[in-house]
Amino acid sequence: MLDVITIGEVLIDFTPSGRTARGNEQFECNPGGAPANVAAALSRLGARATLISKVGDDRFGSLLHDTLMNGGIDVSALSFTDEANTTLAFVHLDDNGDRSFSFYRKPGADTYLRTQDVPFDRIENC
Template sequence: MVDVICLGEVLVDMFSMGVGEPLEKAPSFLPVPGGAPANVAIGLAKLGVDSALISKIGDDPFGRLLRSVILQNRVDISQLKVDRESRTTLAFISTREDGERDFCFYRNPGADMMLSAEEISEGLIKTARVFHYGSISMISDPSYSATLKALEYAKKYGLVISYDPNVRLSLWDSENQVKQRIIEGLHNSDLVKLN
């Protein structure tokens, strides 16, 4: 039994070590485990909350890094699937002089995008109190269908549903798709994190 289940992207943020420089001029990169739902699961575990992560990683060094870090932070990884055909998503990040960040994603498809509805465990979800998810898993199938299946189970068992509409326009097909899916997420949630 867990208190909070988080579903969505888990990836490696590759931070440029050159501040104020575009990515193509980065002298080196620092790999840091990331992905908003994974960060929430780890943050909650550090606060003593039993949490689990539903996601997918690639069968590669970055996936093994993520699995190790998540496990070290005492997050339930029983539903962290491994995709042998897709790579773990990478996000290259540079910080501009004004402090804003620029992102370049390597994920078409990333393993997190390949999570399918058939891989969603009703058994795990029915034991939880809170279900947390983000909008990135709603961009395309099969992860979109997986998210909807998890939401169906969360509603069935009366979980509080928390949503983080993390908008990265460059990942979506169109602004119309972003609006439709964000609104769908809002209608399916009890709590919404906005930033």
């Protein structure tokens, strides 16, 4: 029995991590996506959580799957697709530290989540 089910995007956030010697911005690869972040936070608090989402059948999708699993999140409703790559988001910070995002999803794997991917029986028993 699950305590919480989240549904939606899980993606890779590329967050600023300094600059090269030439002044080019560097980015660090981090798991992200609000529904995944909620599942991760609740799992750390002891809840039994799962995420219903879709990732690409690529290295980023595998990274997200493994990160969720290692965080104690049930990944049985996380599916893979070869129709699109895992969605990427580049995070930009302005001088005040406010964030903006550039998404790379044309389309992204998370947009391929379909009704048949949703385990309605698990939702009913949550």
